Amino acid sequence: MVAHMSTRPTIRDVAAAAGVSVATVSKAVNSRYGVAPATVDHVMRIVRELGYESSLIASSMRSRRTGVIGVLVADFEPFSAEILKGVSAGLREHPFELLAYSGSGHAESEGWERRSLSRLSGTLIDGVILVTPTVVNITADVPIVAIDPHTGPADLPTVESDSFGGARAAVGFLTELGHTRIGFIAGRPDLRSSIAREAGYRSALADAGIAVDSSLIGVGRYAQDTAREAATALLSRPDRPTAIFAANDLSAIAIIEVANLLGLEVPRDLSVVGFDDIPEASQLTPALTTVRQQMQSLGAVAAGLLMSLMADEHPAAQHLRLPTKLIARGTTGPPPRSD
Template sequence: MGRRPTINDVAEAAGVSAATVSKAVNGRYGVASHTAERVLQVVEELGYESSLVASSMRSRQTGVIGVLVADFEPFSAEVLKGVGAALSDSRYDLLAYSGSRQLAPEGWERRSLSRLSGTLIDGVIMVTPTVVNVNADVPIVAVDPHTGRADLPTVESDSFGGARSAVDFLIGLGHRRIGFVAGRPDLRSSAARDAGYRRALAEAGIPFDPSIVGVGNYEQESAREAARRLLAAPERPSAIFAANDLSAIVVIEVAHELGLEVPRDLSVVGFDDIPEASRFSTPLTTIRQPMGRLGAAAAELVVALMAGEEPDPTHIRLPTRLIRRASTAPPA
């Protein structure tokens, strides 16, 4: 059979009506056990799958949890793996969805939710959403949310403590001129990493210097522009802390383009510990945030909410830790 099997194909092969197939597939009353077994065997043989939309119209549930992301970049991919692992032994399927940001660069979550909630998914996990004041007919959990008010349940890492540890580590190596490539200004994590950077400098008695701070927006091109400006300055930093690993890797690439050697001429620390951090040509010293655990915690929260429970706490912050590799050394 070249086309996708239909409910009528199953009915014909099993010798029953389409209504009987529907009852058997959905476990409803009124079908003899031996008939249901025959129908389910044919379903397995033909590879028939009922429509999620049709199922939701009948039962008001789909058994699907949606994960909404702006892009499938390393951070969201690792979070998604954590969600999948947490749901692997559950009765829920996972739907990863990334809507077009060209139509809605800010507030893409609302557009995605309006398309999916109520028909395709029973709960939602939003990863690095630009807004959290969204309404939907299903429970919602936000991972690494927007800087604004967050009435939704949230899961995030200790970005402030992690950034502070990163800069403390560089100061401990002897660096005093420490640059910073910041992240997305609209995210709470980015603001916290900025605050952690400044706190570590202040505690060490090092004045904050805005001339060695650039905004990378957690994106490669923006990070490249910031790195070029910082490293081409007459008094360039001897070390740079980047708000995510992708930006830190870009800093190292730009340093090599300018003839600088890492870590002899420049130390670099990132944040995330994505898989590429340890595989890069100069393995990256970074702050490890538990991205898989972020996803798993979000999955546990949304499942509890879907079951009508009131989990405590509903705002979860997970610890981070420094992972030392080859991209850092005392200043020359």
């Protein structure tokens, strides 16, 4: 049995352990002609035992392909984690590995994706999926697909959820329960999803004949800390809303935390609806009423679209929108009775 080495093994280590030349190892690893099958099996057994991996950068210099797909996310939070699961599933039938790269600490800086791409494209990745990017158009040496894109006319292929329809269903559900003072904690104002969710909120109120009160709209930016501030402002009012629709589940969870601190009971005193249906939504007590978007499907569809672009195919549609569904759980009920 070959002993594992304390440092990263090289191709010369493999050759020495297998008793063959470096050239033979190279041919065996890269499936090139000229090596007997038995020798290939022997070399590959040594490769596995030593844990040898050829350099991605060296391979890319030779073949101009790395076999790696990059996924750039602003941060590793529940939404992006579900997206990554979907991308991984979408790549399962393709010969690509996944590299997740976070702009953590720089995500509020516009254009961080461009800087990240300049480091990665051309050497480490063959294609990239951008999740909630801060800019509309990005050029790179590799194909790009955006999930939940920036607002504006995007030249990039995109995949997103039906944010307008989901928000309209959520707020319509609250009006059907009898709520007329419904607050809204918006997301990032630079993203199409946030703009569409506010439009759905306004549309559902109009459908119910309720005038929009702009003082009941706060900005959470899809972040819990910011959402807590907005929720505190809304719930500290003497004429506080009886229900709040949040642009994402993290914001909805923050609203519930603030309500508890202020002595309000959900849903007796306040109904709350989120958007996403992250795994934590069903684990709350009471479980969160929310709009389910197919987060893993977003990732899988984006991966499929990227594979088509990399194969120089021309997809029938380059801007895809997936349906959403309202999931009614325990954080919603009729408005509190006025004594």
